[in-house]
Each structure stands twice: as structure tokens, then as C-alpha cells.
Amino acid sequence: MTPPSVFASYPSLAGKVVLISGGAQGIGAASVEIFALQGARVAFLDLTDEPALALVDDLTPRVPHAPLYVHCDLTDIPALQSAIGEISTILGPPQILINNAASDDRHSFAEVTPEYWDQRMAVNLRHQFFAAQAVAPGMKSAGSGSIINMSSISWLIPSASLAVYNMAKAAIVAMTRSLSHELGPSNIRVNAVLPGAILTEKQRRLYMSADYEQHLFTVQCLKRHILPDEVARLLLFLASDDSSAITNQSHVIDGGWI
Numbered sequence: 001m002t003p004p005s006v007f008a009s010y011p012s013l014a015g016k017v018v019l020i021s022g023g024a025q026g027i028g029a030a031s032v033e034i035f036a037l038q039g040a041r042v043a044f045l046d047l048t049d050e051p052a053l054a055l056v057d058d059l060t061p062r063v064p065h066a067p068l069y070v071h072c073d074l075t076d077i078p079a080l081q082s083a084i085g086e087i088s089t090i091l092g093p094p095q096i097l098i099n100n101a102a103s104d105d106r107h108s109f110a111e112v113t114p115e116y117w118d119q120r121m122a123v124n125l126r127h128q129f130f131a132a133q134a135v136a137p138g139m140k141s142a143g144s145g146s147i148i149n150m151s152s153i154s155w156l157i158p159s160a161s162l163a164v165y166n167m168a169k170a171a172i173v174a175m176t177r178s179l180s181h182e183l184g185p186s187n188i189r190v191n192a193v194l195p196g197a198i199l200t201e202k203q204r205r206l207y208m209s210a211d212y213e214q215h216l217f218t219v220q221c222l223k224r225h226i227l228p229d230e231v232a233r234l235l236l237f238l239a240s241d242d243s244s245a246i247t248n249q250s251h252v253i254d255g256g257w258i
């Protein structure tokens with residue numbers, strides 16, 4: 001069964017500057033497309049140039065504002081701060097931040113070293129905090145903002161070989177609740193999104209198997225794959241003025257798994 005094909009548009013997103021981390025592939029790429037189709041001025045950060053530039057080429061003829069790609073390794077915080085400065089100079093300060101980039105590499109509990117732990121936290125958690133810190137002053141000056149932090153249901157379901165990733169994803173919910181209080185007085189909303197199993201290209205290539213599919217269709221209420229666009233449409237709503245009173249929340253999108 002496929003999802004329906006007629007969807008909402010959000011006039012409040014037209015012309016808005018939207019910053020998406022990890023926008024070259026997966027849910028991030030679906031989000032770059034869906035925000036650009038709403039008429040937003042989208043900037044995205046990634047370190048995989050080939051899919052990033054292909055996405056820009058694909059979207060440029062069909063959206064009001066061509067997306068801006070800036071190469072950035074998000075584990076390098078000074079580089080992230082400088083990339084956000086560059087984007088603010090070119091497009092104006094972001095009013096919407098989608099903290100999306102992550103990497104769910106499997107790791108054996110026994111083999112995690114302090115260096116690997118730090119690296120996983122840098123890829124999956126640390127940049128979200130510093131991206132929020134960097135965009136907050138511009139959102140305060142604009143009088144509003146929406147920050148959406150991608151967590152996961154992975155730390156709420158039985159899962160092995162992902163301990164450090166899961167710790168980062170749980171901390172993202174704690175960060176969301178802290179920052180929503182820090183920034184709420186400036187009318188900046190902060191929400192977390194917790195996807196379940198989303199059928200991205202990478203998930204299909206590395207992890208999807210007949211057994212896993214059968215497991216998913218047992219545990220989920222919906223007996224089908226959940227697609228990146230379906231997550232991106234939740235992000236549209238949380239970024240738009242249609243969700244103007246929603247902050248400090250965790251939004252699960254998992255086809256009814258947890």
C-alpha cells in the first residue's frame with residue numbers, strides 16, 4: 001500500500017531561510033527537496049559532494065530558489081560555525097534549523113574505545129547543539145524560529161550494537177527539552193523528531209533484508225515501509241507557523257512501532 005499523494009502546502013515557509021544538516025542523502029535530501037518546493041530558501045551542509053551537487057542540479061530548474069550546498073564536516077565545530085556564517089551572509093540568518101545529520105554505524109559494546117565514543121558523539125550529537133547555538137542570535141533578532149532535532153526510536157526499542165548512537169539519540173531529546181526553555185522566551189520553538197525504520201537508500205543497501213522486513217511488518221501497526229518524504233512532511237509542519245504553539249516535544253514517526 002502506498003501513502004496518499006495530495007499534500008498540504010505551507011505559505012509561511014515561502015522565502016524562509018532553512019538550514020538542513022546532512023542534506024545530501026536520505027531524510028535530509030528529501031527535506032531539502034520538500035522545503036525547496038514550498039518556496040523556502042534552503043541551505044544544506046554535508047561532506048558527500050557528489051550526491052549534494054546532483055541534488056542541487058536536479059532541484060534548481062523546478063524550485064523558486066535553488067538550494068545552496070556548503071561542504072562541511074560537522075564534527076569540526078569551527079568549520080560548522082563558519083559555514084553557518086557564510087550561509088547567513090548569502091541568504092540571511094536561518095529561521096529554521098533541521099539538525100538532521102548522523103551516522104548509525106554498528107559497533108560492538110566490547111570494542112568501543114574512548115576515541116570511537118568521542119567520534120560517535122561528534123557525528124551524532126555535538127554538532128546539533130553548536131548549530132542551534134549559532135543560529136539562535138539570528139532567530140532572536142527575527143523574533144521567531146523553529147529548531148528540529150532528529151533523534152530516533154532506536155533508544156526506546158530493543159536494539160544491540162548501537163549503544164553509543166542510542167545514547168546520543170536519547171541525549172538529543174534532553175537537549176531539545178533544555179533548549180526549548182532557553183529559547184522559548186525569544187519565541188524560538190525546539191522539537192525533536194523520532195523516526196522508526198525509514199527506508200532510505202543507505203538503509204536499503206546496508207540493513208534491509210527479508211527477515212528484517214518481516215520483523216518490521218510484525219512490530220509496526222502499518223504493514224509497509226515508511227519513506228523519507230513522510231518524515232520530511234512532518235518536518236514541514238513543525239517548521240511552519242501552522243505549529244506555532246508546539247515546542248519542547250518529541251514527535252514519533254514510525255508507522256506505529258513504539
Ligand SMILES: NC(=O)c1ccc[n+]([C@@H]2O[C@H](COP(=O)([O-])OP(=O)(O)OC[C@H]3O[C@@H](n4cnc5c(N)ncnc54)[C@H](O)[C@@H]3O)[C@@H](O)[C@H]2O)c1
Nearest residue numbers: 022025026027046047073074100101102150152195197198
Ligand atoms: N533512516 C532511518 O531509519 C532513521 C531512523 C531513525 C532516525 N534516523 C535519523 O534521521 C536522520 C537522517 O538519517 P538518514 O537515515 O537519512 O541518514 P543517511 O545516512 O541516509 O544520511 C545522512 C546524511 O548525513 C551526512 N553526514 C554524516 N556525517 C556527516 C558529517 N560528519 N558531516 C556532514 N555530513 C554528514 C551524510 O553524508 C548523509 O548525507 C539521522 O539523524 C538519523 O539518526 C533515521
